[in-house]
Amino acid sequence: MNYWLVKSEPFKYSWDDLVAEGEGTWDGVRNYAARNNLRAMEVGDEAFxxxxxxxxxxxxxxxxxxxxxxxxxxxxxxxxxxxxxxxRKFDHPVTLKAIKAEPKLADCELVRLSRLSVARISAEEWEVICAMAEG
DNA sequence: GCCAACGTTGGC
DNA sequence: GCCAACGTTGGC
Incomplete structure (x- = not known):
């Protein structure tokens, strides 16, 4: 069981679009680091x-x-x-600003590799972000 | 809309 | 195989 973060530009494909479809295909990745992460994903893994x-x-x-x-x-x-x-939709979305302001998240791939469209999230980072979403 | 960061391409 | 140029992404 691994944790991930996937990015989408909402004017192209938003959360609401995904909900409307029920299931979405995460495609269009043209970056080797992101592709390696994609291939490491397993059924049942969760992603932000x-x-x-x-x-x-x-x-x-x-x-x-x-x-x-x-x-x-x-x-x-x-x-x-x-x-x-x-x-699950967050009651309180976790902003990039809040993530950058949280010392425990200073090393996460989202912050360090801002252009990576598929990032790996550690279990610790996952817990921290979920707690922030409870707000 | 601008610019920095980073990945990719192509010439040597 | 190195490195400069270029293109793309994404935060501001």
Missing amino acids: FYHSREGLEIVGIVTVSVADIPDPTDDTGKWSAVKVKPK
């Missing part, structure tokens, strides 16, 4: 859903429903995707 560019906050939690499938938007066969389902 983060809105980038607009919002800049974690809005909820998704679960991986299908692991490591070929990216349907890619015809070279090099890239991977996963399918996710919404699990």
